[in-house]
Amino acid sequence: MESKKSIIPFIFLVIIVVLALIFPGVPGKTNHQFDAADVAWMLTSTALVLIMTPGLAFFYGGMVKKKNVISTMLQSFICMAVVAVIWVVFGFSLVFGDSVGGVIGNPATYFMFTGVLDGPNWPGAPTIPFALFAMYQLKFAIITPALITGAFAERIRFTSYILFICLFFVFIYAPLAHATWHPDGILARMGVLDFAGGTVVHMSAGITALASALYLKQGNGNGGHEPARVTYVLLGTGLLWFGWFGFNAGSAFGATALAASALATTTAASGAAALAWIFFDAARGKKPTAMGTCIGIVVGLVAITPAAGFVTVPHSLVMGAVAAVISRLVVEWRTHSRVDDTLDVFPSHGVGGMVGMLFTGVFATKAINGAVTTDGLFFGETGLFVAHVVGLVGSVAFTLIMAFVLLKVTDLISKLRVTPEEEEVGLDISQHGEKL
Template sequence: MVLSGKKSYVPLVFMGILVIISLLFSKTPQIHSGSEYNYADVAWMLTSTALVLIMTPGLAYFYGGMVKKKNVISTMLQSFICMAVVAVLWVVFGFSLVFGDSVGGVIGNPTTYFMFNGVLERAPWDGAPTIPFALFAIYQLKFAIITPALITGAFAERIRFTSYVLFICLFFIFIYAPLAHATWHPDGVLFKMGVLDFAGGTVVHMSAGLTALASALYLKKGKDMYVHTPARITYVLLGTGLLWFGWIGFNAGSAFSASELAATALITTSTASGAAALTYIFLDASKGIKPSAMGVCIGAVVGLVAITPAAGFVTVGHSLIVGAVAAVISRLVIAWRTRSRIDDTLDVFPSHGVGGMVGMLLTGVFATGAINSVVADNGLFYGEWKLFSAHIIGLIGSTVFILVMAFILLKITDMISSLRVSDADEEVGLDISQHGEKL
């Protein structure tokens, strides 16, 4: 077994331990009868699960097209490897950390569904009562997969692959899992506060975007920070198309049913992304910049990010505002970032971090019980303060938690395995230096 040019038996030992654990702790399940299932909902959620999974290869193309040609394979592989690493973590103890018995409202008990024991037998989740619990579990896995993959754009072209794999394991355990548990578990602290996150604005995009900011600050700028030569804009277009397509399952699937709510989430997702894409190129046009494929793609993604926490809580008209406002703020932050010394290579923080934060706040402004009965308190637009206040507190608390933990995990990873590639490896490109492959 060779990693980064050096022989290592650690991966073989790890796999051996995993096999032993599987043999010792896996049990033969008694499948739940499923008399309460709605098979239209089951079919929709199976489809949504596939849609969300295709977003990660879509992200690989989206990011891969933006980097230099010598780093395309490495950048794309950083997304693909998440589908393998997180899937294993999820089955062993990850799902338990997110949806297991709550420990203080901040994390799940890792033994609740250890090795997925009890998942096939369990009655449906209360928030998804018409589909198998196992389907709910595997749908949630796809969100856990794409979140660490989103971070990769911040340190593209300058991170060692093996160190990256270690970091995403730590990120999943110590940032994603606690934040997802706090937000989506009925006993989670943010859930009990009344914070609404329909499909992952806080859990996915804020966690990835803020960790990306910490990563860019920690790794400092690359050798060619101010030289931006995208390998293939057509890859960016393809990746955007796959992301846009998959986001149907991401947002509309979070209704957990083939219902009016799923249709509403689909509509708001479509309108917010369209409004953001148009706003983005109009802003560029106001500065004399030609409408570009890159601008349209980034704008669309920002709109998709911003509507994610609000998709099943706001009206169609308000979704247009969410997309447009997010595009304006994100574009301004990108302009500021390019003048700074922060090398967030593919602007993950301005797109996902800022987009997620704007979406979280505007959910607190526009959410209404007329769209979704789970909204106990209407948003600020309707003259009520409670929900908006909860979102302000949740935003501040989540931001501090993510940034502090991200810097700690980056330092720990760097102590175990150096994060930055050498200057020579960066110069030759990560495709060759990390993987021995090239386009």
Template sequence: MKRSLPFAILVIVLILALISPSFETVTVAGNKIDSGDTAWLLTSTALVLLMTPGLAFFYGGMVTKKNVLSTMMQSFVCMGVITVIWVVFGFSLAFGDSINGIIGNPSTFFMMKGMLGNATWKLAPTIPLVLFAMFQLKFAVITPALITGAFAERIRFNSYLIFLCLFMVFIYAPLAHSTWHPDGLMFKLGVLDFAGGTVVHMSAGWAALASAIYLKQRNEKAHAPARISYVLLGTGLLWFGWFGFNAGSALGSGALAATALATTTTASAAAAMSWIFFDMMLGKKPSVMNACIGAVVGLVAITPAAGFVTVSSSLIIGIVAAVVSNLVVMWRSRTSIDDTLDVFPCHGVGGMVGMLLTGVFAHTNVNSGNSTGNGLFYGETHLFLMHLIALVAVSIFAFGGSFILLKVTDLISPLRVSEEEEALGLDISQHGEEL
């Protein structure tokens, strides 16, 4: 019965594709697609997709040699599974007609209906709707992939696929809708999240913490990274792709995109150097892997703020995020929480730092679309308070919801591999392959 389930799912998707009215062409009077904006978003979409293979190398190099392929596959498979869900009803859940500001109507863009012609998204009037949908898909793809670093080396692949789907529907889609849809609950409250600090990194970080707690510790305490050169390659791909992630979120090719690109570069550089210098102050050697981790933490932290703060403020955000995440990594190492690749300290905490500092340094002169007001640094408190409230609410929702989904998944299919499979390594036990 369990083995026939994937085939049944494929049959259902095939039937839906055959009966879908996706051939419908929509012509909207007055809509004018801008070729420059469209070209930049096409490029950005490709850049963001590149981040997921980059993450596969980043995580794959950090785990032990017998788990490299399985860890990389956990990222890679998201490009397949999430894409299918997104096309069928996922985009509708995130950006469809709002249901109480919490979730979208799954029938709004069911099977990508109404995507042809010059139809556009409300907040992106110069690019085709289908391009906006594909751009947002890449964010949905990488979010659950980020979680995998927390339960690396001990999760069953089949069970992971179930959790992946549940997380997309019940955690990611509601957060994306409430944050980025103009009728969304947090959007209306004035919460600013330029490119996914809340939707992507906080949700993944809290889900990672829930996963690490639920699956408990690995049986083998010793941990030697398989390929630090993979980590370096993955960092380069992530940094390169992040320009599409952040600058692409301007949804156009103008000055705002340029600002986001500049703040992204600066924050990552500042965080990488701050992580290295902080380690040296503590008497540690400036390691290659920690420099890479620092760079990624800076990218995470600037993500919610990229299009709302000045370049000088991005320096501060990168420095603060690196020091705070470094401290949380040290704290985590002294606990029994086995977050294999420190996803929560880096992505979860980095996202929270970025979200709070957006509430500190955001200014309307940077982005005229910011109607909430200026940050705490400029003497206004409303934006910071809204971000503080949202941080608490999102943290409870993402952690609690993910823990419940882990339990549901475990009831459907056991999450953890056996002790023998873990000792053998997931590359062999789950995929029958070796590096």
């Protein structure tokens, strides 16, 4: 039975190769006009967002036990392979294809990237090639499932994990991304703003992480959760912070003043969050730690992501500081609960994303971005804030329910959790036959 299961992925790969031969994706002649500066910036931003996934690998890898470092890091790296293939075959279509009821794209629209290399410019990115827009968006799709891995670190089977991220992409990421970023998406039509992925990336990953932690239950506590390499965490944080400028400023889709504004808000929010985390710990008699500083930085980056191109720089300071304190309180609650979200993905990304989404409804203003049709609550208007509250509740409910369903389906097809013996010896050896 096991040998039959092991050949199934190979059969899928053969099918994809055959499809690539049938649909070669040869472009026709194009006469589209592009802006060279915008193209250069977006090529750079695409590379910056991709480097965030290896950064995440170091960030998570440094936090786990030494016997699970390789496995944890590989869970991030494998997303770059798995999601890239799905994206080319039908994933891009699910997100940006012709809308089906505002909840998903038609998978046939750009099947096997047909019409992408020579396609018309995307309306929201009119000065860059459509293919570049598609590749930039791919990097967001790659890092999202990788973010979840911190919740079930040290206790998930690698093959089951691959199946789960495929299901996650199709049934959670793609619908949320389409609903939010496609002009005909249901959340977009409601007026929900998400500049660079607070809802699409961080909330979807954070809520799924919570469901995963609850479903897989607590891990083997032998040896505690002493981090293997705090220096890896610092390195990963640096790479994430560096790449996040492509994540947020790149979402302006051009070398423009809006990109500069998004870069400024990103810098300010992450700095304020790091300080807020340290000061909050100091007020409670705790020493300032490298881990706390790094997590604070990431929480600030998460919180500003949906608002980066919609709010002023002073307001980004508020967002970063408040998000850090709230996330820190949730971490404290989590440590005293039975929820084994190993690396606190939900407090960092789920809670940080929700705070960012709500604050976008508070501080967004037309003065920063003309795409904002109604100013936020801070400026005396309520429409945007109400839309964000409704969107938040709907997104959380959808993600949480769907995540539990997908975890159960995956578990039925391929057992999710490693055996106690495999967990004890470590996933590096039990899943990959490697060690540091």
